[in-house]
Amino acid sequence: MALSDALPFFRAWVADPLRVAAMTPSSPELARLMATEVTPDCGPILELGPGTGAITQALLARGVRERDLTLLELSEGFASMLERRFPQARVVCGDAARIRRLKLFGNELAGAAVSGLPLLTMSPRQVFAVLAGAFEHLRADGAFYQFTYGPRCPVPRPILDRLGLDYVRIGGVRWNLPPASVYRITRRHLPALAAD
Numbered sequence: 001m002a003l004s005d006a007l008p009f010f011r012a013w014v015a016d017p018l019r020v021a022a023m024t025p026s027s028p029e030l031a032r033l034m035a036t037e038v039t040p041d042c043g044p045i046l047e048l049g050p051g052t053g054a055i056t057q058a059l060l061a062r063g064v065r066e067r068d069l070t071l072l073e074l075s076e077g078f079a080s081m082l083e084r085r086f087p088q089a090r091v092v093c094g095d096a097a098r099i100r101r102l103k104l105f106g107n108e109l110a111g112a113a114v115s116g117l118p119l120l121t122m123s124p125r126q127v128f129a130v131l132a133g134a135f136e137h138l139r140a141d142g143a144f145y146q147f148t149y150g151p152r153c154p155v156p157r158p159i160l161d162r163l164g165l166d167y168v169r170i171g172g173v174r175w176n177l178p179p180a181s182v183y184r185i186t187r188r189h190l191p192a193l194a195a196d
Helices: 003-015 028-035 054-061 076-085 096-101 123-134 157-163
Strands: 045-048 068-073 090-093 110-115 138-148 165-173 178-188
Touching: 003 076, 028 138, 028 165, 045 054, 045 090, 045 123, 045 157, 054 068, 076 090, 110 123, 123 138, 123 157, 157 165, 157 178
Parallel strands: 045 068, 045 110, 068 090, 110 138
Antiparallel strands: 138 178, 165 178
């Protein structure tokens, strides 16, 4: 992590700790874990709360084309930084809880959503809005990747059940500050009904 990224991130955390939720950007190890299942074949990819772009860099290192990335960032300062760093990506300055209203990919759907949002500091209503909106922009087989500093999936079970979603923990990073786990959240695949 470059000092040039740490300083603006720390300033944003001091100004609004509930919105930023961490004092430093994601470590390279956490960023790699977040990107580990995302491939160029996923097509358009949505990143929520990219901050300074640590996970964005890991996605590019996996071979994802910059032009396939849509970065949704609430902070105008971070959004401007992302536009300079990733000029071929589409940067949208906005609230992820209002993602349902955004036209992000035209008629196409994304294959993955990667989230650095601080879900643990958000209200259940906001978490529901983020997940419901993100899955409206995802293909049927699309996955939502979320990291958390908490001991379990950051999406409460009632929200998962209401949206018909399930999760799998795909790994953790002890040496991140603070330590983090990564979850893949997908639609439940219900068994086919037997024919009469």
